[in-house]
Amino acid sequence: MSIATRAHGLEEVTRFADEVRDTVHERDAIGTYPADLVPRMAALGLFGRCAGDLRTYALAMEEVGRAWLSLVPIVNAHSTSVWVIEHYGTTAQQDMWLGPFRGGDALACLALTEPHGGSDLASVRSSATRDGSGWRLNGHKTYITHADHAQHMLVLARTDIEESRSTRTLGLFLIDRDQYTVVRKLPKLGTISVETCEVTMNDVRLEGDRLIGEVPGRGFPQVMDALEVGRIAVAAAAVGVARSALWRAIERVRERHAFGAPLADNSFVRQRIATMTTQIAAAKGLVQIAASAKNDGGRHDVETSSAKVAAADAAVAASLMAMELGGGAGYTEDLDFARHLRDATLFLAGEGPNTLLDSLIGARMVEATPDLAWI
Numbered sequence: 001m002s003i004a005t006r007a008h009g010l011e012e013v014t015r016f017a018d019e020v021r022d023t024v025h026e027r028d029a030i031g032t033y034p035a036d037l038v039p040r041m042a043a044l045g046l047f048g049r050c051a052g053d054l055r056t057y058a059l060a061m062e063e064v065g066r067a068w069l070s071l072v073p074i075v076n077a078h079s080t081s082v083w084v085i086e087h088y089g090t091t092a093q094q095d096m097w098l099g100p101f102r103g104g105d106a107l108a109c110l111a112l113t114e115p116h117g118g119s120d121l122a123s124v125r126s127s128a129t130r131d132g133s134g135w136r137l138n139g140h141k142t143y144i145t146h147a148d149h150a151q152h153m154l155v156l157a158r159t160d161i162e163e164s165r166s167t168r169t170l171g172l173f174l175i176d177r178d179q180y181t182v183v184r185k186l187p188k189l190g191t192i193s194v195e196t197c198e199v200t201m202n203d204v205r206l207e208g209d210r211l212i213g214e215v216p217g218r219g220f221p222q223v224m225d226a227l228e229v230g231r232i233a234v235a236a237a238a239v240g241v242a243r244s245a246l247w248r249a250i251e252r253v254r255e256r257h258a259f260g261a262p263l264a265d266n267s268f269v270r271q272r273i274a275t276m277t278t279q280i281a282a283a284k285g286l287v288q289i290a291a292s293a294k295n296d297g298g299r300h301d302v303e304t305s306s307a308k309v310a311a312a313d314a315a316v317a318a319s320l321m322a323m324e325l326g327g328g329a330g331y332t333e334d335l336d337f338a339r340h341l342r343d344a345t346l347f348l349a350g351e352g353p354n355t356l357l358d359s360l361i362g363a364r365m366v367e368a369t370p371d372l373a374w375i
């Protein structure tokens with residue numbers, strides 16, 4: 001158990017992660033949904049943890065990522081709803097949803113991306129039009145994580161279709177499982193035990209209280225704020241995957257011999273292990289910096305994006321180096337190396353593609369003044 005998890009009272013999460021890790025090889029090979037593990041994650045308080053100290057939340061997500069990445073999107077997708085209701089919901093919405101949502105008794109997925117594009121969220125076409133005191137929702141979303149098993153979906157939709165490119169005409173609506181249809185589950189490279197879906201909403205009548213905050217036009221800043229917490233969670237999970245790949249590689253080079261000595265004695269092998277270790281440690285530090293900044297409130301584009309980019313790169317690099325050190329076995333499914341690499345590639349696109357986040361970091365930094373910049 002790491003010093004960090006012990007110091008933050010996360011021993012139970014670490015024990016859970018160790019237990020899952022012992023069965024992950026079989027679970028991932030079958031690719032079935034982890035129905036037995038979801039209630040256990042609820043009992044560990046993982047579904048409400050983003051409402052507390054984000055540094056501890058990040059450490060918890062790192063542990064879950066270290067165990068099995070397929071579990072992370074289930075928590076992360078749901079946590080967006082917890083965050084937006086906690087920060088932007090009306091008192092009535094908080095009274096109604098926060099209890100079951102924090103406890104994991106009801107789980108939500110998050111529907112932003114549409115078939116025509118995901119990076120450019122200002123182009124959302126799904127629409128919510130006024131219908132008396134409520135709304136009528138129509139839309140088409142894709143790549144939606146956990147959409148089939150979730151009980152609710154948080155949907156970004158346009159409340160004024162005349163303003164088709166404006167970020168001020170978007171709202172977040174919380175809808176129920178019977179108000180959307182899963183039209184397709186997409187086969188994919190990694191995280192195969194949690195579904196990624198295309199969904200439609202056809203002329204769904206919603207009460208007025210399903211718009212988060214009940215004032216139209218505020219969905220874009222609400223979701224951008226929540227996505228920063230998502231980036232912290234995903235970056236932390238990437239550190240977890242990278243740590244798992246590193247330790248599998250270390251185990252392997254300790255026990256495997258070549259040229260009459262353990263691979264671990266070879267200086268080139270040690271250099272690879274050193275590179276992985278340094279990149280992972282740097283990414284982990286950035287995740288904690290981002291979580292600390294977000295704990296203080298407000299928007300933290302640069303910190304959260306830097307953490308996500310660094311951790312994604314560290315996870316992909318570590319998984320690739322670990323596979324290389326695994327030799328022929330690294331490429332097979334006998335050990336965990338191939339799974340780590342498949343799962344790690346998700347980090348390049350998920351929770352903001354790295355190139356998009358790099359654009360954002362660059363823009364913020366050239367606009368910043370040195371006395372205000374954090375770096």
Ligand SMILES: Cc1cc2nc3c(=O)[nH]c(=O)nc-3n(C[C@H](O)[C@H](O)[C@H](O)COP(=O)(O)OP(=O)(O)OC[C@H]3O[C@@H](n4cnc5c(N)ncnc54)[C@H](O)[C@@H]3O)c2cc1C
Nearest residue numbers: 110111112113117118119143144145196351353355356359
């Ligand atoms: C497994 C998985 C799960 C997902 N889960 C969800 C979910 O639960 N909910 C949800 O709403 N979405 C989800 N997504 C969608 C994900 O958020 C999008 O794929 C992502 O936002 C990119 O959108 P896109 O695929 O439309 O890429 P596009 O917008 O077509 O962009 C393609 C690539 O172009 C580059 N690019 C685009 N614009 C810029 C720019 N301005 N600067 C620099 N580079 C740029 C990026 O590298 C990007 O990857 C998921 C995706 C995957 C793969």
